[in-house]
Amino acid sequence: MPIGTGDDGYLQALGMAGKMIEAFAPGALVVALGLDASEHDPLAGLAVTTDGFRRIGQSIARMGLPTVFVQEGGYLSDILGANLTAVLAGFEAAH
Numbered sequence: 001m002p003i004g005t006g007d008d009g010y011l012q013a014l015g016m017a018g019k020m021i022e023a024f025a026p027g028a029l030v031v032a033l034g035l036d037a038s039e040h041d042p043l044a045g046l047a048v049t050t051d052g053f054r055r056i057g058q059s060i061a062r063m064g065l066p067t068v069f070v071q072e073g074g075y076l077s078d079i080l081g082a083n084l085t086a087v088l089a090g091f092e093a094a095h
Contacts, residue, residue: 010056058090
């Protein structure tokens, strides 16, 4: 994704990935949860908002697959907890 991609661009890419996942028809989904896509990440690569992370969680839940989230490490930001909570809340709300 281009530098600065925000919520809508990220969700569009996730939608395309979802179509490929659906075509593959896996029995489960493992998500490497890249919270460094945050607009507040110190490296500022992407610009996903906390609400965007909630919407990402909803989108993943709508795939209807047993899902495991793996939280990667190596980056620091005060907003990480809020963004993680948003993904999980969105996922749970869409179930």
